[in-house]
Amino acid sequence: MGEGIVAAAFIQAFQNLLDPGLLFFMFLGIFIGLAVGLLPAIGGLVPMAMVLPYMFLLKPLQGLPLIITISAVGYQGGSMTAILLNIPGTEPNAATLIDGFPMTRKGEAARAIGAALVSSTLGGFLAVILALVMVPILLHIVMMITSAEMVFVVLLGISFISVLAERSMIKGLISGMLGLLISLIGYQAVTGIPRFTFGTMFLYDGLGLVPVIVGLFAVPEAIVLASTGTTIAQVETKLAGMQQVLQGVKDVFRHWWLFLRSMLIGYVVGIIPGIGGAVAPFVSYGHAKTSSKNPEKFGTGCVEGVIAPESANNAVLGGSLLTTLAIGLPGSAGMAILLGAFVLQGLVPGPRMLTDHLDLSLTLLLVGALTNIIAGGICFGIIPHISKIARVPARILFPLILVIALTGTFFYRQEIGDVVIAVGFSLVGLILRNFGYSRPALLLGFVLGTLFEKYLFISLGVGGPLFFFRPISMALIVIIISVIWVGILQGRRAKKA
Amino acid sequence: MKRIACALCFSVLVTAIFLSVQGKVAAESVADFYKKKPVTLVVTYGPGGGTDTAARIMASEWRNVTGGRMIIRNITGAGGIRGMNHMFRAKPDGRTLGYTDSASSLLGAVFFETPGIQFDARKFVYLAINAVVPNGIGISPRLSANSIQDLQKIEGLKFGSHAVDSQAACSALTIEIFGLKNARIVTGFGGMEEEGLALARGEIDAYSNSMHSMTDHIDKKFVKRVVLVYSDKRSSWFPDTPLPTELAELTPEQKRMFTIVASLKSAKPIFAPPGLSRDKTDFLRDAFSKIFNAKGYNEKMKVRFPIMGSDFYLSPAEWSKTVEEALSIPRTERDAFINVVKKYAM
Numbered sequence: 001m002g003e004g005i006v007a008a009a010f011i012q013a014f015q016n017l018l019d020p021g022l023l024f025f026m027f028l029g030i031f032i033g034l035a036v037g038l039l040p041a042i043g044g045l046v047p048m049a050m051v052l053p054y055m056f057l058l059k060p061l062q063g064l065p066l067i068i069t070i071s072a073v074g075y076q077g078g079s080m081t082a083i084l085l086n087i088p089g090t091e092p093n094a095a096t097l098i099d100g101f102p103m104t105r106k107g108e109a110a111r112a113i114g115a116a117l118v119s120s121t122l123g124g125f126l127a128v129i130l131a132l133v134m135v136p137i138l139l140h141i142v143m144m145i146t147s148a149e150m151v152f153v154v155l156l157g158i159s160f161i162s163v164l165a166e167r168s169m170i171k172g173l174i175s176g177m178l179g180l181l182i183s184l185i186g187y188q189a190v191t192g193i194p195r196f197t198f199g200t201m202f203l204y205d206g207l208g209l210v211p212v213i214v215g216l217f218a219v220p221e222a223i224v225l226a227s228t229g230t231t232i233a234q235v236e237t238k239l240a241g242m243q244q245v246l247q248g249v250k251d252v253f254r255h256w257w258l259f260l261r262s263m264l265i266g267y268v269v270g271i272i273p274g275i276g277g278a279v280a281p282f283v284s285y286g287h288a289k290t291s292s293k294n295p296e297k298f299g300t301g302c303v304e305g306v307i308a309p310e311s312a313n314n315a316v317l318g319g320s321l322l323t324t325l326a327i328g329l330p331g332s333a334g335m336a337i338l339l340g341a342f343v344l345q346g347l348v349p350g351p352r353m354l355t356d357h358l359d360l361s362l363t364l365l366l367v368g369a370l371t372n373i374i375a376g377g378i379c380f381g382i383i384p385h386i387s388k389i390a391r392v393p394a395r396i397l398f399p400l401i402l403v404i405a406l407t408g409t410f411f412y413r414q415e416i417g418d419v420v421i422a423v424g425f426s427l428v429g430l431i432l433r434n435f436g437y438s439r440p441a442l443l444l445g446f447v448l449g450t451l452f453e454k455y456l457f458i459s460l461g462v463g464g465p466l467f468f469f470r471p472i473s474m475a476l477i478v479i480i481i482s483v484i485w486v487g488i489l490q491g492r493r494a495k496k497a
Numbered sequence: 498m499k500r501i502a503c504a505l506c507f508s509v510l511v512t513a514i515f516l517s518v519q520g521k522v523a524a525e526s527v528a529d530f531y532k533k534k535p536v537t538l539v540v541t542y543g544p545g546g547g548t549d550t551a552a553r554i555m556a557s558e559w560r561n562v563t564g565g566r567m568i569i570r571n572i573t574g575a576g577g578i579r580g581m582n583h584m585f586r587a588k589p590d591g592r593t594l595g596y597t598d599s600a601s602s603l604l605g606a607v608f609f610e611t612p613g614i615q616f617d618a619r620k621f622v623y624l625a626i627n628a629v630v631p632n633g634i635g636i637s638p639r640l641s642a643n644s645i646q647d648l649q650k651i652e653g654l655k656f657g658s659h660a661v662d663s664q665a666a667c668s669a670l671t672i673e674i675f676g677l678k679n680a681r682i683v684t685g686f687g688g689m690e691e692e693g694l695a696l697a698r699g700e701i702d703a704y705s706n707s708m709h710s711m712t713d714h715i716d717k718k719f720v721k722r723v724v725l726v727y728s729d730k731r732s733s734w735f736p737d738t739p740l741p742t743e744l745a746e747l748t749p750e751q752k753r754m755f756t757i758v759a760s761l762k763s764a765k766p767i768f769a770p771p772g773l774s775r776d777k778t779d780f781l782r783d784a785f786s787k788i789f790n791a792k793g794y795n796e797k798m799k800v801r802f803p804i805m806g807s808d809f810y811l812s813p814a815e816w817s818k819t820v821e822e823a824l825s826i827p828r829t830e831r832d833a834f835i836n837v838v839k840k841y842a843m
Contacts, residue, residue, distance in 0.1 A: 049544040053569065056557045146698050187575060187612065189660040190685045194612050201582065201613045204575035274691060328717055329690050333543065340545030343801045344553060350717050454685055461683035462655060462700045 006358070013362035016061055017370065025062045026367055029069025030375050036070075037077020037089045046411060047074075048337045055344035060360060065367045067341045068321070071334050072124060072368050073375035075313045079116040080379070083306070084109055084232070084389050087218040087405050091209050092313035094447075095281035097217055098164070098440045099298060099305025104232050106301045109387040114248025115303050117383070119310035121376030122252070123263040127318025128369035130267055132362070135354065138271065138326055145272050148467045150455040152476035153272070157279055157448045159480045160286025162487035163295075164441040169491040175438040179445020182207060183453075190457045202417040209278065210412040212446060215425020216432070216439045218405040223430060226398040232390040245383050251303045258288055258304055259311045266312030270319020273329040275451065277316040281309030282444050290486045296494050299440075314372060321368055325353050325361050527780040528563070534592055535566040538767075541580030541597040543573045547709070547801060548765060551628060552596045554797045555767075558788045577602030578613050585616035589772035591781065594624065599764045600632070600707070604823050605663035608761060609835065618820050620771040622778055623813040625785035628802050629764040630708040630809055631728035632667045633738065635720040639699035645675055645724045645744060648703070654680040657692045657701035661835070661842050663761035667705035667727050669838040670754050674745050682842040693719035707763030708732060709802050727758050734804040753826075754834050760823040762809075766816060782813055 016022060036047045047070050055063045078089020083100035096116060103112035134141075145153075161176030162169055185196045186206030197203040225232060252259055262284035269280035288308035289298045298305050320335050328350030330336040342349050353361050389397070409422045432439050459467040468477065536559070540552045552569050559567035572580035581602050584595035597603055605611075607618050634645070642648050654677055656668035665682050672680045683701055686692045689710045695701045697719040705727075706714070712734070714720040726738050741747070747755060767785055769778070788794050811819065 049571070052544055053553060053556070056553075142694070143698050146700050147695070192612075192661055201575055201579050204578070204613060205573075273694065274687065328713075329694060330545070333545075336543065337545035340550050340553075343550045344797070346797065346800050348713075348716075348800060350713075352716070454687065457685040458683060458695075458700075461681075461685065462695075 009358040009362055012359035013366055016359065016363040017366055019061060021059070022061050022065050022363075022367070025058070025066040026069050026371060027374075029066045030073050030371060030378065033070040033073035034077040034375060034378065037074040037080075045333055045337065048334060052337060052341060052344070055341050058345075060345045060347060061363065063345055064338075064341060064360075064364055067338055068364055068368055069371045071338065072314070072317055072371045075124075075310075075317075076117060076120050076372075076375050076379055079120060079310055079313075080113055080383075080386060083112045083116060084387065085218065085401055085404075086221040087401070087408070088213055091213070092277040092281050092316065093309075094209075094213050094278065094443060095285045095309035095440070096306055096313075098285065098309075099300075099302050101217075101221065101232075102299065102301030103303070103306065104387075104390045107390070108244060108301065109232075109390045110242075110244035110383050111248040111251070111303065112301075112306050113383045113387060114245035114380075115251045115306050116248070116310040117376050117379050118249050118252040119259055119262075119307045120314045121372045122259070123266060123311040124314030124317060124372035125369045126263055127267045127270070127315035128321070128365050128372070129318075131318045131322040131365055134271075134322065135326060138322060141268075141271055142273070142323065142327060142329070144472065146462075146470075147455045147458040148463060148470055149472045149476065150272070150274065151452065151459050152468070152473050152480065153269075153275065154279070154448050154452045154455060156476060156480050156483065157283050157286070157444065158452060159483045159487075160282060160290075161438075161441045161444055162484060163286045163289050163490070164282075164299075164438055164444060168436065169487065171436060172438040172441045175432065175441040176445040179442040179447075180449040180452075181445075182212075182442075183446045183449025186450075188453075200417075202415065206450060207421055207446075208412060208415075208418050209447065211409050211418040211422040212425050213443065214405045214409050215422040215427075216429040216443060218401060219422065219426035220429035220433050222398050222401040222405070223426070224433070225394045225401075229394050231393060232397070242384050244387070245380065248303070252307055255304055255307050258291075259307055261291075262288065262308040262311035263315045266315030267319045269312070270316035270321075271323055273320075273323055273327075277313060277320070277332055277334075278447050279451070280312040280316050282440075282447065284308040284312035285440075286483070290483055290490070295490045318365075318368065321365065325349050325364065326351065328353075527776050530591070530777075531780065531784070532564040535568055536591075537568050537570050537593050539580055539584055539587075539593060539595045540569055540571050541573065541577035541584075541595070541602050542571065544571055547628075548596060548598050550801050551765060551798065554794060554801075555596075555627075555785075555788055557797070558791050558794045559784075561791065561793070562784050562787045575613050576606065576611065578606055578611055581606070582613070582615040584621070584768070584770055587770040589622075589770045589774070591769065591773055591777035593770065594781070595621070595768045595770075596765060597768075599766060600663045600761055603766065604820065605761050607824060608757070608831065609662055609666075617771075619824060621766075621768040622771065622773040623766050623768045623816050623820075624778065624781045625767045625789065625813060626764050626811045626816045627767075627789060627798075628709065629762065629811050630804060631726055631732065631759065631762045632664065632705050633708055633711055633723045633727060633735070634667065634671050634703055634705055634725040635696065635711045635714065635723050636703045637696045637699055637701065638718060638721040639697075640702055640721065643722060643724075645671075645739070648677060648724065649675055651702070652678040654702045655700075656680065656682045656841075657686050657695050657704040658682050658684050658842065659686050659688065659692070660684050661838050663758070664705040665842050666754075666761060666834070666838050667758050668703070669841045670727075670751070670758050671703075671705070671725060671741070672841050673754070673837060674741055674747065674751055680841065682838075684842050689714075693717065696720060708734065708804055709763065712803050727755070728762070728809070729759060732804070732809070750833075753830055754837065757823070757826060757831075757834055760819055764811065764816070 078093040082088040082093040082097040086101040088094045100112045187194045187204045265284045266280040289295045324335045330339045542548045556567040587593040658665040693714040
């Protein structure tokens with residue numbers, strides 16, 4: 001493609017950004033995305049599906065920015081509820097609550113949200129810029145990562161189970177294994193056998209991520225809050241709301257190298273179709289902990305534990321958006337909806353998008369970048385106010401959390417069964433919490449178990465038992481062994497201390 | 498006598514006028530019903546996919562044809578079976594219609610006995626069928642082969658599939674008919690896009706897919722070419738691609754398997770729960786027929802389904818016959834075929 005054509009497409013894309021119609025729908029998308037992101041557990045998929053019928057009524061430069069914006073800003077709103085209430089707004093915000101909620105308990109809610117927003121905003125922005133640069137080599141990367149590599153990418157994530165263990169490594173591993181076991185629930189397509197479904201259709205697709213997260217984290221914390229009768233924030237801090245927010249912003253720049261690495265992890269995971277956005281934040285979190293000089297602080301309200309997952313979760317979007325546009329491969333459910341929106345607009349994402357509709361593709365990527373900045377700015381204005389929720393007495397907050405969490409769980413798939421699952425997992429969460437078992441490790445095992453099994457089956461079918469004798473797979477095996485080794489060393493060091 | 502004949506003629510005339518007026522009133526009342534009451538189209542897959550997109554295109558044309566409103570509701574789960582079960586139990590009041598893909602959730606699911614099925618595919622009232630295309634065999638761009646004869650020279654070919662399903666059946670029959678040495682089917686792929694990508698990466702050498710998906714995959718350079726079409730007639734979209742029956746002399750057993758595979762083609766039926774009244778059935782069939790002929794509908798559908806309007810059109814009656822025939826295949830034959838598919842699938 002000639003440089004002149006690319007330059008002309010860029011100029012056209014920037015001109016498109018000034019179109020009043022596009023700006024209106026971009027701001028509408030920001031509003032919807034943030035509002036729904038703030039409603040815990042509902043996530044970005046529901047509003048994306050809701051605007052799908054309107055695609056016929058809108059022009060491509062109106063409808064597509066609307067749906068991309070909703071998808072892009074959902075994570076930003078979602079981090080707030082993860083930090084404040086221990087309920088992630090969207091699935092990829094789940095890793096944020098590991099350190100975000102303890103920060104709230106320490107009275108540092110505004111600082112955590114400030115760090116989360118800057119990480120998320122800049123992560124999303126840079127990932128989109130990176131996407132523009134990566135277009136020429138994207139296809140090569142996607143072609144290099146086969147099912148064999150996917151097995152080890154997922155295994156790398158699973159190896160972080162040992163890292164996520166808060167106190168006892170054995171307890172962490174037990175929790176992780178329990179998560180893997182739970183992930184086995186459902187219909188196994190390869191063998192054709194339904195597992196642990198007890199004859200109910202509801203369990204054929206396995207347990208939903210949202211009811212499991214709500215049950216494991218939100219409800220047990222609400223119960224503990226009610227039983228103590230205090231507020232979420234248990235420590236009075238000297239810093240006022242805005243000062244804390246600025247401190248959170250500074251934290252991101254202080255840990256810029258961690259931010260950059262986490263963003264890249266999210267971006268790469270986003271590019272590869274099939275892994276999904278929920279994995280990258282956990283991998284980034286595990287990476288942050290293993291590479292930290294003070295790993296023992298993770299899980300107790302450490303700002304690096306917020307920066308890492310939040311830098312990754314929005315960066316996933318930049319990567320997956322590019323794969324969807326340039327190859328026509330949706331890497332997640334959200335991107336599948338986006339793909340549908342393109343078709344309803346009369347466009348087919350794929351290699352031709354970058355030749356026949358280069359200006360539109362660039363416009364959409366720029367919309368993704370700009371949206372992150374605008375939404376981040378809006379959120380900054382409300383942090384000092386919204387973080388006051390941590391000071392609300394338990395008698396008001398407990399029923400509120402319970403209603404919001406369980407209603408959100410219902411709206412996730414409009415299934416009452418999900419609410420039942422959430423209630424059941426509340427009991428599991430309470431037991432794990434009281435006996436010091438790692439809930440994040442269980443969650444990670446649950447998220448990755450299905451993916452691991454799937455890619456293992458395919459890899460064995462394609463390459464036989466020695467499927468891993470490939471350069472990238474071998475390199476990943478070395479990294480996995482290093483992660484486990486570092487985990488063991490950290491465990492020993494913590495024991496000695 | 499003359500008087501009796503006159504009286505008889507008069508009464509026949511009066512009856513005819515009365516019946517025609519009644520019919521018109523009834524037709525008008527059904528039309529009014531659909532103008533006033535919104536219809537829910539239950540899609541058995543999630544938003545954004547091919548079936549969902551086609552449903553939304555139909556919904557956008559519904560208002561132009563009936564003056565009413567059509568709402569899309571995605572009831573997903575268990576590969577579409579949950580939505581199908583929901584439709585089987587739904588009230589046959591004409592306000593709840595279903596839309597699915599036959600190869601995976603209807604005939605395919607029933608044929609391969611997907612667990613959890615609580616519906617009888619024969620009892621649904623079929624209103625219209627669109628996006629009907631046969632399945633075919635596509636090969637990887639990394640293969641030097643260009644035809645089924647070239648494939649016969651390669652040992653250990655790997656076909657990709659989601660599970661032991663209608664697509665795997667197509668691959669298994671290809672291996673069986675053409676005696677592809679040590680060929681096998683790798684199952685577990687998450688869907689047609691994953692299979693396409695695996696083909697492009699060279700993880701698998703060939704796959705079976707609907708002609709719609711393969712057209713898209715050829716465009717994306719995931720598929721080098723289609724080497725076989727499973728149908729009883731050639732597709733005008735792939736006129737040079739042969740049928741299995743043109744290349745090989747099928748044994749009686751293989752002929753029966755071919756009939757099964759051909760019936761498990763990709764088709765998207767619109768249907769109502771069992772027991773829908775005749776007047777509403779007629780009205781809905783007519784409405785969907787008008788939608789299918791609408792210019793806007795065809796233009797929009799062609800974006801996602803470029804080989805629409807090809808020579809594989811089926812009327813509701815023909816589709817009902819296909820369902821009836823596919824499901825009346827004796828159990829022994831069905832089991833024998835499933836065992837052949839399982840023999841190659843791993």
